Amino acid sequence: MSSRDVLKNASTSASYNVLLQVMFRLLTFLLNAFTLRFVSKELIGVVNVRLTLLYSTLVFLSREAFRRACLSGETGTNRSWRQVVNLLWLTLPLGVLWAVLLVCVWLWLLEVPDARTVPYYGPAVVLFGLSGVQELLAEPLWVLAQAHMLVRLKVVAESLAMIAKCSVTVVLVVFARGWGLYIFSAAHMVYTGFLVLCYAVYFIRFLGSEEAEKKSFPLRRVGDLLPRRADGEPLVDRTLARLTWSFFKQSFLKQILTEGERYVMTFLNVLSFGDQGVYDIVNNLGSMVARFIFLPIEESFYIFFGKVLKRGRDARSQKQEDVSMAAEVLECLLKLVLVIGLVISVFGYAYSHLALDIYGGSLLSSGAGPGLLRSYSCYVLLLAVNGVTECFVFAAMSQEEVDKYNLVMLALSVSFLFLSYVLTWWAGGVGFILANCLNMGLRILHSLLYIQRYFQSSGWRPLRGLLPSPLLLLALAVSAGVTAVSEAVFCCAGGWLRRLVHVAVGAACLVAVLVAVLLTETRLVQFVRTQLLDRYTKKHT
Structure with a gap:
């Protein structure tokens, strides 16, 4: 598969994933708004923080390293998919071990909520653990689908x-x-069960079909999806297994950085269950755009960089056509996420209070809620840049460099936990966001230095994507001032008419910012139109 084809597929995947994440966030957004009217914030805190942390820890530690290893490199050319499938099935016994360990910790080492306000805690812990193991049944099928x-x-x-x-x-x-x-345990079991069922039904119909032949799919029968030894081959590829082990060691540290605030809340009890519920709702609102735009882009273009570039080689040792394309794509991606992040930061400050008041009423808009969402709006900018830079770095690093970076991640993890604990006692929930900002800034710095060294001997400078045009910066600065004044004058205690005026002011400022983007960021506009929008629309015409 040529680099152009890989880029087309990655762009299509990113477009579909963005659409998928938009739908997910909207459904979750509406579901949370609905359940806020029926259940207590303590119940929401236990579900969204403690039980969700159990599930996410289990599945992340069981599968993340396998995904990164099996989706990197020349996946479809020089790899035995029989050995890949065998390796991927190891996620299931690993998941069972993690489930037993984590369920014991959640039941016997953590504070148990009051049964009168949060009933059936013990069975819920077991069911969330089972749901994680159930989802791992589809892991080999998920990787096969993503790789092809x-x-x-x-x-x-x-x-x-x-x-x-x-x-x-x-x-x-x-x-x-x-x-x-x-309620929430049963719903989560249904969710993971549907995932496994859909993947199983699809591959049962897909294998041996004409479509599989056209795609040159390496497996022919349903039995090929199960683990077994091929003649003349080891059970698993040892090189791939070593790479998986390197990512596995790193996955502990990345999980701490990803879910660090939940670990601090769960194990150190710095916030009550009710405060945890409010923080988690605000956190989900603040990260909505980051999750349905930035995460799909990161996942899809990690596959692109992994296939176009040879792991562990610098720019001079690669095919120059591939390096040129990778540099151009990286520059455009950095500019794209930077612009989106700046827009969120600017408009998030002036519209946080209004958004929370509409979404959850005084339960969210009073107290620390607006301050949390404003802080998170600024954090989104760092989150966006880090996602793209690490996407490239992890695809280009050699196994030895991945192992060395594990030490960096260890230092960041320790510092994050310390900062989270200290800053939370000082600033409440905002302390979690401040700690995230500091650690995310350090991760970005490390990635930028790596990218700078990677392209140093070449003529490409993809980090120019982090330099927005002066006109765009001016439009954002003016919008920040105008919307801040509008909030002070029109929002949020003066009735719906004044709120609509505040929204209209923000809409006008947003249009001005978009016009500045269209006028000055022509390469970015062309990239979005040709590599993201066109790929999606062509699939539906």
């Missing part, structure tokens, strides 16, 4: 699973409110 760009499968499977989860939650919240945590 079966992007519509992921969209359909996760869409059906999310719709089923939301439906079960709504029905049980309305008609069986006394079930407590059983």
Whole structure:
């Protein structure tokens, strides 16, 4: 597959993933707004922080290293997919071990919530652990689908699973409110069950079909999806296994950085369950755009960089056509996420209070809620840049460099936990965001230095993507001032008419910023139109 084809597939995948994440965030957004009217914030805190942390820790530590290793390199050319499938099935026993360990910790070492406000905590912990193990049954199929760009499968499977989860939650919240945590445990089991079912049904129909032949799919029968030894081959590829082990060691540290605030809240009890619920809701609102735009871009273009560039070689040792394309794509991606992040930071400050008041009423808009969301709006900018820079760095690093970076991640993890604990006692929930900002800044600095060294001997300078045009900066600065004044004058205690005026002012400022982008960032506009929008629209025409 040529580099151009890889770019096309990565762009298509990113477009589909953005669409998928938009739908997910909207459904979750509406579901949270609905459940806020029926259940206590303590219950929401236990579900969204403690139980979700159990699930995310289990699946991340069980599969992340396998995903990164098996989706890097020349996946479809010089790799035995029989050995890859065998390696991927190791996620299941690993997941069982993690489930047993984590369930014991959650049941016996952590503070148990009051059964009167948060009933059925013990069974819920077990069910969330089982749901994580259940999802791992589809892991070999997920990797096969991603590696061979079966992007519509992921969209359909996760869409059906999310719709089923939301439906079960709504029905049980309305008609069986006394079930407590059983409501959310049952909904999560349904979600992971639907994922596994959709992937299994698809591959049963896909294998041996004409479509599989056209795509030169390496497996022919359903039995090929199960682990077994091929004649003349080791059970697993040792090089791939060593790379997996390197990523596995790193996954501990990355999980701490990703979910650090939840670990601090869960193990150090710096916030009550109710405050945890408010923080998590605000955190989900603040990260909505980051998750449905930045994360799909990172996942899709990690595959692109991994296939176009040879791991562990600098720019001079690569095919220059591939390096040129990688540099151009990296520069455009950096500019894209930078512009989006700046827009979120500027307009998030002036519209945080209004957004929380509309979404959750005084439960969220009073107290620390608006300050949390304003802080998170600034953090989103760092989150956006870090996602793209690490996307490139992890795809280009050699195994030895990955191992060395584990030491950097260890230092960042320790400092993050310390800063989170100290800053939370000083500034409450905002302290978590400040600690994230400091650590994210250090991660970005490390990635920028690596990218600078990588392209130093070449003529490409992709880091120029982090330099927005003066006109765009001026438009953003004026918008920040105008919307701040508008909030002070019109929002948020003067009725709906004054709020609409505040929204209209923001809309006008946003249009001015978009005009500045169209006038000055022509390469970015061309990249978005040709590599993201066109790929998606062509698939639907």
